[in-house]
Amino acid sequence: MNDTVNRVAAKTVTDWPVSEAAAGAILTIDLGAVRENYRRLKARLGDVRCAGVVKANGYGLGASQVASALTSEGCDTFFVALPAEGIKLRKAIGAGPDIYVLNGLPPGSEPEAVAADLCAVINSGAQLKAWSSAARAAGRKLPAAVQVDSGMSRLGMAPAEVEALAGDPSAFDGIDVRYVMSHLACADEPRHPANEQQRQAFERLRAMLPESPASLANSSAIFLGPSYHYDLARPGAAVYGINPTPGEPNPMLPVVRLQAKVAQTRRVEKGAGIGYGHTYHAEGPLSLATISFGYADGWLRRSASAAWFEGVRLPFLGRVSMDSIILDISALPPGRLREGDLVELLGPSQSVDDAAGHAGTIGYEILASLGPRFHRRYVGG
Incomplete structure (x- = not known):
């Protein structure tokens, strides 16, 4: 029994395959x-x-x-x-x-x-x-x-x-x-x-x-x-897929798509404090979604960005947390985004270089920071 426990304890989180159902986010690599x-x-x-x-x-x-x-x-x-x-x-x-x-x-x-x-x-x-x-x-x-x-x-x-x-x-x-x-x-x-x-x-x-x-x-x-x-x-x-010619059109194809799951949605009224430190207060009634994704997954806390759903931009509100980010989903019809749905962080709506620009860094750091908790899906191989 002790040998089994020791073997399990010796394994790191990166040794374990993360199923799509159990993961908070999905990283697709083409x-x-x-x-x-x-x-x-x-x-x-x-x-x-x-x-x-x-x-x-x-x-x-x-x-x-x-x-x-x-x-x-x-x-x-x-x-x-x-x-x-x-x-x-x-x-x-x-x-x-x-x-x-x-x-x-x-x-x-x-x-x-x-x-x-x-x-x-x-x-x-x-x-x-x-x-x-x-x-x-x-x-x-x-x-x-x-x-x-x-x-x-x-x-x-x-x-x-x-x-x-x-x-x-x-x-x-x-x-x-x-x-x-x-x-x-x-x-x-x-x-x-x-x-x-x-x-x-x-x-x-x-x-x-x-x-x-x-x-x-x-x-x-x-x-x-x-x-x-x-x-x-x-x-x-x-x-x-990172642009080797900054300031010019990217001659490379995008390689990654990163999507996070919606953990919860809610409606808040004017004045509601949002996220750690209440760095943002609702200026009117808002529809919010919390996604299972944060700086423990490699999304830099200083990032000021957005997610996308069906082509609609959903801005981040408040601070990036360790395991979650709050989105303003007021632009979507009520009930359109539900628990378990996927929103896009990297992909057709936002390239790696775009995300890097929002974070004041480079695409290399965005990719190299991506953590082990994703379900990794390989396609085109």
């Missing part, structure tokens, strides 16, 4: 749109190879499901942020595709990375030495990408480290350098001078390292033109 977005990016890249970034559990949408969809389109290279993500992805998709760990391997994680056949992204001289040592222990060359800091000051070897390595041909013993890579800080701003400055810095730094294919372009950089494409592009956001 894998057909994921595949089409990948095809559109590949068409823009021409002969340049196209990877898939599936870190943060595929931007919150399911790394294994997204990776499987991309594999069916010929994608054979994936990027995650952490070794734990890579190990989990390897178990899901099996042997074959390359899986690179963008943040590098923390000290001591090298044996697990070798066992899972992961490719290290080397961001420092210390990581280079550790991966070379792991190669000696494994008795074979180990695959890696060497990342250089071309001007973002986040990850990658500093120029001084690269210059020091230029005079040490033995530094890469045991390492199969498959790419030299870097990352642009301002790719979503096409006219920003930092883009060309970083590209030139990347050219200078990669010339000092072992001759290898190069990778620089994220989603937005794919749209900067061929000079940024090199040999491998690494799109993430665009695959998931």
Whole structure:
């Protein structure tokens, strides 16, 4: 009995499938749109190879499901942020595709990375030495990408480290350098001078390292033109339907639809306080609906937005709560919206980028914040 209890206690909420009936909200993920977005990016890249970034559990949408969809389109290279993500992805998709760990391997994680056949992204001289040592222990060359800091000051070897390595041909013993890579800080701003400055810095730094294919372009950089494409592009956001060209029409298809269930409806009179802190008072009689959805589900408390039902906008009233949001449904005919009905938070009426604009953030944060309590429905796969 105790063993059973321990096994149950060891499982996290994300281990349990959430049925549609039991969930407060439904997240529909269109894998057909994921595949089409990948095809559109590949068409823009021409002969340049196209990877898939599936870190943060595929931007919150399911790394294994997204990776499987991309594999069916010929994608054979994936990027995650952490070794734990890579190990989990390897178990899901099996042997074959390359899986690179963008943040590098923390000290001591090298044996697990070798066992899972992961490719290290080397961001420092210390990581280079550790991966070379792991190669000696494994008795074979180990695959890696060497990342250089071309001007973002986040990850990658500093120029001084690269210059020091230029005079040490033995530094890469045991390492199969498959790419030299870097990352642009301002790719979503096409006219920003930092883009060309970083590209030139990347050219200078990669010339000092072992001759290898190069990778620089994220989603937005794919749209900067061929000079940024090199040999491998690494799109993430665009695959998931986030606009890679802010201020212009989105060239990608939407991937997600998020709907929440109505938990209760009510009628209130003028002056009624609504929500925590009574930050809103009814200016006249109102019809309200409370939905089973809140900041515990990843909808940011600072968000000021609305839901939609049959094309009708239903504004939020008062504060976003942990598990609920109050909607003004006065625009609907009385009794039209009932307990158990679904209202839309993300979808045709409000894109991920629209929701991000209301919250003062970016689409990446909206998707990556989506919690585990939804019933996840995959279509188009």
